[in-house]
Amino acid sequence: MDPILDVRNxxxxxxxxxxxxxxxxxVDFALKKxxxxAIVGESGSGKSVTTKALMGLVAKPAGHIPKGEILFDGKDLTKLSNKEMQKIRxxxxxxxxQDPMTSLNPTMKIGKQIMEGLIxxxxxxxxxxxxxxxxxxxxxxxxxxxxxxDQYPHQFSGGMRQRVVVAIALACNPKVLIADEPTTALDVTIQAQILELMKDIQKKMDTSIIFITHDLGVVANVADRVAVMYAGKIVEVGTVDDIFYNPKHPYTWGLLGSMPTVDGNDEKLIAxxxxxxxxxxxxxxxxxxxRNEYAMQIDLEEEPPLFKVxxxxxxxxWLLHDDAPKVEPPEAVKKRMKGNISAGEENRS
Amino acid sequence: MVKYIFQRIIYMVITLFIIATATFFLMKLLPGSPFNDLGGKMTEAQEQLLMEKYGLDEPVPVQYAKYMAGMVQGDLGVSFQYDNRNVTDIILTRLGPSAHLGAQALIIGSILGIILGMTAAIRHNTWWDYTSNVLAVIGISIPSFVFAGLLQYYFAVQWRLFPVSFWEGPIYTVLPTIALMIFPMAICARFMRSEMLEVLGSDYIELARAKGVSNNTIMFKHALRNAVIPVITVLGPMTVSLMTGTLVIEQIFAVPGIGEQFVRSINTNDYPVIMGTSMLFSVMFIVIILIVDLLYGLIDPRIRITGGKD
Incomplete structure (x- = not known):
C-alpha cells in the first residue's frame, strides 16, 4: 500500500x-495509513522541526527547507504556497x-476554538x-x-485542556495527526488517559499518527514503528519490536540504557x-x-549509510558493516530490553 | 458584578474625601492670599472686609468644614477672580475644549498607535519595523510643545493651511490635536509592538496556524485581543491627563481649556476653583480606573469578576 505521507531527504x-x-x-520516512x-530522540535532535516542516510551520524567513520533498496526496508540500498550506493544515x-496550558487561546471560548477549523x-x-x-x-x-x-481555557484542568486540543486537532477528520510530545506536560495518570484516548480515536477514525516523544515508555505503549533521531538525522528505524528487542545503533542503546526500569531499583541509570x-x-x-564508546576510525571520517537489518x-x-567487529549491546541495555518485553506486554493488554 | 461596582463606588467616595481633605490643607499652605496682589490699591480695612465676605477670616478647620458641607450638596463655591462666578460654571465652560481636544487626540492617537505597533510586530525586523520604532522613540522623547511649535510654524504660519490659534471651530482643533496625540500614539505603538511580538510567539498562535487559520484572522481574532490588555493599562491614566487639558498646548494654541484655567487659579490663590478643579480631576481619574478595570474583565475572561458565585 502506498504511504499516505512520504518524506524524502x-x-x-x-x-x-x-x-x-x-x-x-x-530525513526519510514513510507513514502508512x-x-x-514514533519519533524519539533527545532535545535538539530535530524531531519537532521535522514535524513543523511537515505542517509548513517552520518560522520564515529564518527557517527554510533547502532540500527534500514531503509527498502528501500526490503533492510536494515543500513547494506549496502558504495559502495552499492553509487549506491542508x-x-x-x-x-x-506539548503544553496544553499555553496552547489554547486564553481569551477565546473553547467552543469557538474548535469551531474555527470546522467553519x-x-x-x-x-x-x-x-x-x-x-x-x-x-x-x-x-x-x-x-x-x-462556552467556557474559557482557564476553566479547564491541564488534562481537560489537552483533550480540547485533541478535539481541535480531530475536528476535520485529518488523515495525519502529528502529536508533538502531547503527554510531556501532563502528570502520569493523565498521560495514560490521553494516550488511551488517542489510541481509541485512531481505531475509530483510522488516522495515521506521528508521535514525537522522548519517553520510551510511551513509545512502547502507542507506536507501531519507531524512528530514532540524532543530530537532525534518523539513525535507526524499525518496528517497536525491532527497536526494543533488537536495537542496533549505539545511540538507541544509550537511550534504552538511560531509561529507568520498574524493578531495577539497585542499579544506576546509564547516561x-x-x-x-x-x-x-x-x-x-x-x-x-x-559520544560513542564503540566509535571506530571510520566513524570520524565518513557518515554511515542506513544498513538494512x-x-x-x-x-x-558502521557497526553493521561486514568488516566491523561484532559488538554486543551493554549488559544494562540487554536487561532493559528484557524489562521492556514485560512492560510492553502489560501496556498492551 | 453589581456588588463589585457598588463596593468600588464606596471606595471611590472614601478616596475622594481623602483627596479633598489633603488638597484643601495643602492649598491653604500656599503663600499669599487672593486679595494681596492688587499693588496697594486696597486698604487693609477693605481687604479685611473681603476676607470676611468670603469667610477667609475664620480658622482653617472651620473653613474646611464649611467647604466640605457645601461640596456634599454640590456647591463648589464662587470664584474670587471672575466677579463671583460660580465655580461649577467656570469648570464646565472650560472643560469642554479640553475634553474635546483630549478625546480627539486620544482616540486617533491610540488607534494609530495600535495599528503602527501591530504592523511593526507583524513585519518584525524589516525597515517598516525599524521606522516605526524610531518614530515611536521620537514621539516619546520629544515633548509635545516642540511638535506644537513646529506644527504651528509650518502648517499655520508658513503654509497657512490651518489657523494659528484660538478656538472657533473644528478646523481650529486640528493642529493641537496632532500635537497632543503624538505621545499617546508613540506609547501605544511601543506597547503594542512588544506585546504583539510576545503573543505571536505563543503556542496558541502556533496552534491557530496549525488549524489552517489565515494570517489576518490570526492577527485580529487571536492576537489583537490578547496583546491589547497592557495597552489599556497605560491608556487609562493617559486619558485623564489628556482630557483634563495640557497647559502647554492650550497656551500655545490659545485654547480656552481647563489646564490653563487651573494654573491661573493657583497663581491667584483662587481657592474654590483650585478645589473644584482638583476634585474634578480626581473624579475623572478614579472613574477611568474603574472603567479600565471593568474593561480588563471584558477583554480577558481570566480576570472577569464574578460576584461570589459563578
Missing part, C-alpha cells in the same frame, strides 16, 4: 546571526502540542459547527459538553556521555561518534 535550516543551523539534515510512527493534517475547512454553518464541536467534546471525553463548550553536536558546524563523519529495520552505524 528532508533538510531544514535556520539562518541565525551566528550562521546557519542545520536542524534537520536529510492507520499506523503510528487543520484539514488533512493537524497537530497536538473554515468544512464550510459548516455556525450552528452545525457548534453541534459538531459538542460531539467532539463528547468524543474526547469531556463531560457536560453543552455547558463546557549518554557528552552533549549533542553543534548543528551550525556538524561534525565530519558520524555525528554520534564523539531486516525488511522493517534499518540503522545507520
Amino acid at each position: 528532508l533538510h531544514v535550516s535556520f539562518d541565525t546571526y551566528g550562521g546557519t543551523v542545520q536542524a534537520v539534515r536529510g 492507520g499506523e503510528t510512527l 487543520g484539514k488533512d493534517m493537524s497537530m497536538i502540542f 473554515l475547512h468544512q464550510k459548516l454553518s455556525k450552528k452545525e459547527a457548534r453541534n459538531r464541536a459538542i460531539e467532539l467534546l463528547d468524543l474526547v471525553g469531556i463531560p457536560d459538553s453543552t455547558k463546557r463548550i 549518554i556521555p557528552g552533549t549533542p553536536p553543534d548543528l551550525m558546524n556538524p561534525p565530519k563523519g558520524d555525528a554520534f561518534a564523539a 531486516s525488511d522493517t529495520h534499518y540503522a545507520a552505524t
